[in-house]
Amino acid sequence: MQDNSILKCAIVDDSKLQRLAIVKLIEEHSSLELVAEWNNAIETKNGLLDIPVDLLFLDIEMPILTGFDLLDDLENKPKTIFVTGKTKYAFKAFDYDAIDYLRKPLKRDRFNAAVEKALSQTKMAATSKSAENEDYIFVKSNLKKRKIFLNNLKYVEALGDYVKLIMDNSDPVVVLATMKSFESQLPSERFLRVHKSYIVNLKKVERYNNRNIEIDQEQIPVSRHKKAALSEALSS
Incomplete structure (x- = not known):
């Protein structure tokens, strides 16, 4: 409409x-x-x-x-x-x-x-x-400032001293940051760190079990101590 x-x-x-x-x-x-x-x-x-x-x-x-x-x-x-x-x-x-x-x-x-x-x-x-849709953060990638719309961010993956942002309909974005520092930039009601190497957008989760989350047919591991937090976040 x-x-x-x-x-x-x-x-x-x-x-x-x-x-x-x-x-x-x-x-x-x-x-x-x-x-x-x-x-x-x-x-x-x-x-x-x-x-x-x-x-x-x-x-x-x-x-x-x-x-x-x-x-x-x-x-x-x-x-x-x-x-x-x-x-x-x-x-x-x-x-x-x-x-x-x-x-x-x-x-x-x-x-x-x-x-x-x-x-x-x-x-x-x-x-x-x-x-x-207008909710976003700024990141620095390849020495350039980029606007990342949170609604398009599927998940974040640890990559050594960097994090890789996996997006809807666009190439991944690599950012110099620790998982902990990047996690602090994300709204906790919408994003959850489910593993030492992964943060997921809860709205993008299609299926999950005790071991994995599925987002766009991609399997993301879930840590044992994050199972309860994930179930609670998705049920609410």
Whole structure:
């Protein structure tokens, strides 16, 4: 989504009248752009393959598959506002991280409040991602000062009197530094020294066991005394 102030939205409801009611409210809201309407979960699942959607207005009770079934089948779930005539699903709805749960018939103030929640969450996520992407340190490599974006740093490997920085989509960077001094430059909540010769970016870890970490199919050893710290860091 290029403009965080506009949410591309879609309606999923087997009732044409209910879809029309939601359409009218969407058209009144300057921060919403309606990109699709679907009348069942199967249509929606197929449609989402071709149409990017930020926000779903989703009915729950529909033929064949429910709204919950739809979300269970989606790998990448849009933000969701449930719109239903029943109150009994409200508790379950929030197991799906729903933005809100609206009762039919819709009321304009409740609809707008739910949309504002979606906009607020989108803005917060964009701000967090932007801050993370701009998080960097400076290092000196081959007598040149270089900016290293921490989000692109996969792991650090000891190399004698140097450390080697293994990056996403770029060649390794070799820096004159000890592991201890370089570790002190990295945020401890995102990087962990898992071995005397390795520091890893916790967000890059794909798999791990008692002996190894896997990052982009590369195996990195884990010291025996670092197993507990690694498990705790990844679980949190």
